[in-house]
Amino acid sequence: MKARTLSVWAARRALGAALTVLVATVVVYGALRLVPGDPVVALSAGRRLTPEQIEALRHRHGLDRGFLQGYLSWIGGVLRLDLGTSLNYQTSVMSLITGRLGVSGLLILYSATLAAALGTAVALVSAVRGGVADRIASVLAAAATATPTFVASIALLALFSIGLGWFPATGAGTGPADRLWHLTLPAVAMAIAAFGVLARVGNAAFAEQLGREHVVAARSRGVGTAAVIRRHVVRNALAPLLTVVGVLVASLFVGTAVVETAFGLDGVGSLLVTSVSRRDFPVVQGIALIGIALFVVVNTLVDLVLPLIDPRVTAGGPRR
Amino acid sequence: MTLTIPALRARGAARRRPRRPLGLVLAAAFLSLVVLTAVLAPVLAPHSPEATDLLNSLAPPGTEGHWLGTDSTGRDVLSRLMHGARLSLLAPLGVVLLSGVLGTAVGLLAARAGGWVDAVLTRAMDIVFAFPSLLLAMLVVAVFGPGLAAPVCALAVAYTPFLGRVVRSMALQEGARPYMESYRVMGFGEWWVTLRHLLPNVAPVILAQGTLSFGYALVDLASLSYLGLGVRPPEADWGSMISQAQSAILQGQPWSGLIPGIAVLLTVVSVNVLGEHLSGSIARRQGETR
Amino acid sequence: MNVLDIAGLRLSVGDVPLLADVTVRVGRAETVGLVGESGSGKSLTSRAALGMFPRGARVTGHVTAAGVDVLAAGRGALRDLRRTRAAMVFQDPRASINPVRRVGDYLTEGLRASGVPAREAAARALDLLDQVGIRDPGRAVRRHPHEFSGGMLQRVVIAGALAAEPDLLLADEPTTALDVTTQAEVVALLKRLQRDRGTGMLFVTHDLDLAAAVCDRVYVMYAGRVVEEAPSAGLFRAPAHPYTRALLEASPSARGERAEIRAIRGRPRSLAEAPSGCSFRDRCPLADDACARKVPDIRPHGTSLVACLRPQEVTP
Numbered sequence: 001m002k003a004r005t006l007s008v009w010a011a012r013r014a015l016g017a018a019l020t021v022l023v024a025t026v027v028v029y030g031a032l033r034l035v036p037g038d039p040v041v042a043l044s045a046g047r048r049l050t051p052e053q054i055e056a057l058r059h060r061h062g063l064d065r066g067f068l069q070g071y072l073s074w075i076g077g078v079l080r081l082d083l084g085t086s087l088n089y090q091t092s093v094m095s096l097i098t099g100r101l102g103v104s105g106l107l108i109l110y111s112a113t114l115a116a117a118l119g120t121a122v123a124l125v126s127a128v129r130g131g132v133a134d135r136i137a138s139v140l141a142a143a144a145t146a147t148p149t150f151v152a153s154i155a156l157l158a159l160f161s162i163g164l165g166w167f168p169a170t171g172a173g174t175g176p177a178d179r180l181w182h183l184t185l186p187a188v189a190m191a192i193a194a195f196g197v198l199a200r201v202g203n204a205a206f207a208e209q210l211g212r213e214h215v216v217a218a219r220s221r222g223v224g225t226a227a228v229i230r231r232h233v234v235r236n237a238l239a240p241l242l243t244v245v246g247v248l249v250a251s252l253f254v255g256t257a258v259v260e261t262a263f264g265l266d267g268v269g270s271l272l273v274t275s276v277s278r279r280d281f282p283v284v285q286g287i288a289l290i291g292i293a294l295f296v297v298v299n300t301l302v303d304l305v306l307p308l309i310d311p312r313v314t315a316g317g318p319r320r
Numbered sequence: 321m322t323l324t325i326p327a328l329r330a331r332g333a334a335r336r337r338p339r340r341p342l343g344l345v346l347a348a349a350f351l352s353l354v355v356l357t358a359v360l361a362p363v364l365a366p367h368s369p370e371a372t373d374l375l376n377s378l379a380p381p382g383t384e385g386h387w388l389g390t391d392s393t394g395r396d397v398l399s400r401l402m403h404g405a406r407l408s409l410l411a412p413l414g415v416v417l418l419s420g421v422l423g424t425a426v427g428l429l430a431a432r433a434g435g436w437v438d439a440v441l442t443r444a445m446d447i448v449f450a451f452p453s454l455l456l457a458m459l460v461v462a463v464f465g466p467g468l469a470a471p472v473c474a475l476a477v478a479y480t481p482f483l484g485r486v487v488r489s490m491a492l493q494e495g496a497r498p499y500m501e502s503y504r505v506m507g508f509g510e511w512w513v514t515l516r517h518l519l520p521n522v523a524p525v526i527l528a529q530g531t532l533s534f535g536y537a538l539v540d541l542a543s544l545s546y547l548g549l550g551v552r553p554p555e556a557d558w559g560s561m562i563s564q565a566q567s568a569i570l571q572g573q574p575w576s577g578l579i580p581g582i583a584v585l586l587t588v589v590s591v592n593v594l595g596e597h598l599s600g601s602i603a604r605r606q607g608e609t610r
Numbered sequence: 611m612n613v614l615d616i617a618g619l620r621l622s623v624g625d626v627p628l629l630a631d632v633t634v635r636v637g638r639a640e641t642v643g644l645v646g647e648s649g650s651g652k653s654l655t656s657r658a659a660l661g662m663f664p665r666g667a668r669v670t671g672h673v674t675a676a677g678v679d680v681l682a683a684g685r686g687a688l689r690d691l692r693r694t695r696a697a698m699v700f701q702d703p704r705a706s707i708n709p710v711r712r713v714g715d716y717l718t719e720g721l722r723a724s725g726v727p728a729r730e731a732a733a734r735a736l737d738l739l740d741q742v743g744i745r746d747p748g749r750a751v752r753r754h755p756h757e758f759s760g761g762m763l764q765r766v767v768i769a770g771a772l773a774a775e776p777d778l779l780l781a782d783e784p785t786t787a788l789d790v791t792t793q794a795e796v797v798a799l800l801k802r803l804q805r806d807r808g809t810g811m812l813f814v815t816h817d818l819d820l821a822a823a824v825c826d827r828v829y830v831m832y833a834g835r836v837v838e839e840a841p842s843a844g845l846f847r848a849p850a851h852p853y854t855r856a857l858l859e860a861s862p863s864a865r866g867e868r869a870e871i872r873a874i875r876g877r878p879r880s881l882a883e884a885p886s887g888c889s890f891r892d893r894c895p896l897a898d899d900a901c902a903r904k905v906p907d908i909r910p911h912g913t914s915l916v917a918c919l920r921p922q923e924v925t926p
Contacts, residue, residue: 212705213700213702213705213706214705214706214707214708214709216662216700216706217698217700217706217707218708218719219662219692220657220660220662220692220697220698220700221692221693221697221698221719221720221723221770222688222689222690222691222692222693222694222720222723222724223719223720223723224689224723227719227723231708231711231719232708232711235708235710235711236708236709236710239710309710310709310710311710311754311756312709312710312754312756
């Protein structure tokens, strides 16, 4: 009975995720059809093309067919991991993206780790300590939440690489250690807002658990403070925190566009910015799809992990 | 035998106290100042925002005649900041108004219609939620070319689920309360009851969410301009000012970029403080009546 | 020797006094009731036995629980007291067990903390569940709290409280959150386990009838003070404090002797809002000017010890 409700629940989640991705692909493909005037003009990205080339482009993007047929031929290509050819770089979109995924992936992972570690730590200390520590942490978190990534980028750039010279201003570096060093400022810039969000959500979640009777009851049984915090406070607050981390990862993906531009990094984000401004449609479509797929996959994974953390999720009971 | 307990760690109820209004006062004062200078920029600005003076480029703040210095082409940063405030505030306002209308309509429709309409709208909001707002904005810039009109519409759509979900759940809650039932029993039409009695009840929530959305929209639109995908020159907002200051920053002259950055930061902080105060007081009022 | 000895306990948070001069004793194998309305300080008193005070509390007096001087004890000694010598059963089992951990984990946590090896603790858990009447303990330890009914869950909490074989059991409204039939079962279980093991039990409740049925002796609290102490039988037959008598008259009884139910006028007071002199005087039908002068001393009357100037007018 219990295993069945769990699997039914998981299946529904997966189905919802698949539906979201399906609709997203329709939107991303349909965007091309919305281009005012002849979409080929946008696709040619300002270049002069021969009539044969125009025909080839039309055919490649299914513009010579109805919407559905055009979509089906495009999505067929996407499923074969063929995202088309960049008009700007004249190479396959897939190879353009995969070649830059290393830098951007590391950047996302780096900043997510920073934000999660510091955010939960600050949240826990401020919730447990209370008083002045709590006050300071809440102001800090509110300020961090409101700091736009591009403002953080230029401020860090001005202070730590140009002013103090501690970190390089541009480039992604070579070799693992050098790369981490180069990516530190960009990762911090991206992590600031996420840190703020996690510190606030975490503080609220921890404080709520600390006030719960089961925590009082655990203390009444002589469970030590460290064990109470680890086994009852942190463990119970994990579910809301994980949900927030899931949502934040997708916003970090878009954040790479800003920090990679600010710090002159050659990654997926800066590729997106270049492609949008040059209206290199196949690349924009490819990156948008990856961004949405990342959001859906991460959040579905989080959803599937939640019942392991809080068994009441599938039982239809209240969360937390 | 006397014992004083040092701060024991169980808290919870105590932190729900209304916050001291000092932050609120500062936020409101700052926002009023920003709005006022934006409105009166043509009168107040000491220079034309377009007047270049290459001999006086990259002057630091505090320079005589240029309180906040000049940028790399010698334009007065203060004047540009004041003029830039107009677009920086107007565009997010457009997002808020559009998403307010959309979100309210979708939320009310979903709650009152129920059934498959509700199911479809709720699922649609989940799907929109999967598009990070800045990504959606960039997608429409790729379609329509740079400019603010398309991103404003795109962001309005991207923010719709935030308000739509809240309005839907509030409308469901309110709709289930006895006074709503009594109106129905009296023979008033469903939509009349919704617009006449439900809407005023969810209005404070719409206002609070709208305020918070304003902050997000300001950041998203400024980011877009920073990336060179937003406003087109000669028009300028704070984001494009920072974008133009990028090379000066790399040359060790960060002020013309930091100042608009600080303006964005302070405005967003103030808006957030205001929005959180609004939603906080709504939550407290609901706590009292329920 | 008493397993719980609270004498002259005063407690205040900031400027707000919550308990004044509370004295409560529980002997070995004795069941003692602590009865009062909400805000009377009965839960504060029972928690004081474990050294659990509200944040910022100022405490004076003497509290000795299972031989440990609670107010003088350090962190380690308090933890040791809570792990091995005294245990508490809370009102709502749903709130007092961590909902995301398994029931087996709840039962073994305290044992493991006091150094019992994992395998032995697990075996103890099964044995305890069996003792509190939970069928198929092997399956129960692997389940989560939301899969149990309220009554069954309170049995789990009781099993957890007994895990350490405490000398003192504090039951804080253990049946209030349960429905009536389950209440009787849980009370019977508590009583049986307490008798079998010779544990001293402090039974906190707002229900005077229940207290009289379960307990050997009863303390009645009002506004942060103990106003009457008496053997259960005597309390019922001849209440000596006007408040006790009002409580008895206000509670519907199945026995049918007191057909008329009389509500107590006014609302319950906390110590901070109580009037000068006798705290109950603004609600008492017998009160006069003398009652306002000072807090009445506790003195014997019949089988009771009572803090009232004219107990003879309550029970002639």
